Amino acid sequence: MTDQEHLERAYRRRLAWYPRAFRDEHGPEILAVLMAGARDGQRRPGLAGSADLIRSGLWLRLCPRAPRSVRAAVRLMCAGAVIPAVSLILSLVTLATARIVGGLVVTALWLWMARANGQGRNGARIFSVVLSGVVTLALAIELGLGGPGHVAGMTVPSLALSVLNWLIGLAAAGLLWLPASAAFFKQQDLAQAQAQHQAQMAARARPDRPGARWARQV
Amino acid sequence: MQEATFLILTALADGSQHGYGIITDVQQISGGRVRLRAGTLYTALDRLRADGLIGVDREEVVDGRLRRYYRLTPAGTGRLAAEAARLQAHAAAALARLNLAGGMAT
Numbered sequence: 298m299t300d301q302e303h304l305e306r307a308y309r310r311r312l313a314w315y316p317r318a319f320r321d322e323h324g325p326e327i328l329a330v331l332m333a334g335a336r337d338g339q340r341r342p343g344l345a346g347s348a349d350l351i352r353s354g355l356w357l358r359l360c361p362r363a364p365r366s367v368r369a370a371v372r373l374m375c376a377g378a379v380i381p382a383v384s385l386i387l388s389l390v391t392l393a394t395a396r397i398v399g400g401l402v403v404t405a406l407w408l409w410m411a412r413a414n415g416q417g418r419n420g421a422r423i424f425s426v427v428l429s430g431v432v433t434l435a436l437a438i439e440l441g442l443g444g445p446g447h448v449a450g451m452t453v454p455s456l457a458l459s460v461l462n463w464l465i466g467l468a469a470a471g472l473l474w475l476p477a478s479a480a481f482f483k484q485q486d487l488a489q490a491q492a493q494h495q496a497q498m499a500a501r502a503r504p505d506r507p508g509a510r511w512a513r514q515v
Numbered sequence: 516m517q518e519a520t521f522l523i524l525t526a527l528a529d530g531s532q533h534g535y536g537i538i539t540d541v542q543q544i545s546g547g548r549v550r551l552r553a554g555t556l557y558t559a560l561d562r563l564r565a566d567g568l569i570g571v572d573r574e575e576v577v578d579g580r581l582r583r584y585y586r587l588t589p590a591g592t593g594r595l596a597a598e599a600a601r602l603q604a605h606a607a608a609a610l611a612r613l614n615l616a617g618g619m620a621t
Contacts, residue, residue, distance in 0.1 A: 323557055329580035330534040330553045346552065353554030362565045 303340045314354030360415025370472035371415040377465040378407035417485025422473045429470040524595040531572035531586035
């Protein structure tokens with residue numbers, strides 16, 4: 298295998314991080330750009346080049362066509378996932394089971410919200426606001442009922458991190474209700490309803506297709 | 516508008532270009548300071564296309580590799596012109612005040 302073939306294969310593997318639809322449409326031209334920018338005798342993509350492709354691919358999976366305000370919310374939610382993720386890693390070291398489960402759930406929740414909101418799912422937008430409200434209430438109760446003594450019992454860094462995570466959630470949820478965001482969610486909802494309707498019509502037209510029975514019942 | 520976005524639109528202002536052409540042009544416009552990577556470039560191009568600021572001009576195959584040429588749409592031309600005017604106004608204000616402050620900008 299020549300150096301060039303070796304490099305091209307490595308680049309193709311990095312492109313697997315992209316959503317399939319994007320890769321199908323842009324994969325060949327991105328590969329052409331990458332190969333045009335390669336140095337003579339280069340065999341590996343390099344750390345910065347790989348990081349750029351992986352980051353871009355994951356980002357496109359998160360929020361493919363969202364407006365600026367929704368993208369900012371998705372970025373905040375990814376940042377929000379960092380604190381529980383670090384706490385998860387720390388609790389893995391100390392093997393504190395309750396904290397491992399808690400860290401897993403909270404990290405997954407942040408990432409799920411980032412993805413679902415980035416794709417414009419209105420349920421996720423409502424869920425984000427409700428969750429923000431619940432966390433606000435929980436934090437208020439913890440601070441209020443526990444009193445100063447209780448707060449003293451919580452370590453200062455852990456309290457600060459809880460407040461920071463709460464603020465990130467609040468800011469992200471707020472961004473999702475700006476007019477530009479609201480228009481995006483409405484449009485995505487409409488597109489989804491249309492796609493569903495079309496799929497049903499197609500299933501009705503061809504009764505032998507799987508899913509046709511389900512479509513007739515609806 | 517982010518600087519990378521501004522530079523990409525500027526690269527397309529006087530004619531269509533393909534991906535690698537945009538990268539080398541942006542590097543030249545910015546005096547070698549901004550070197551776009553392929554992943555970043557195509558994320559930006561996809562967003563600009565979704566926003567209706569650029570479109571696909573044509574496709575070519577050179578040495579067995581696909582080249583897709585992008586061009587500004589009328590909306591893209593308008594946005595770039597507005598942004599350039601805004602930056603120019605800010606730069607003019609800064610230079611004027613520096614002159615008043617003691618002729619540092621000569």
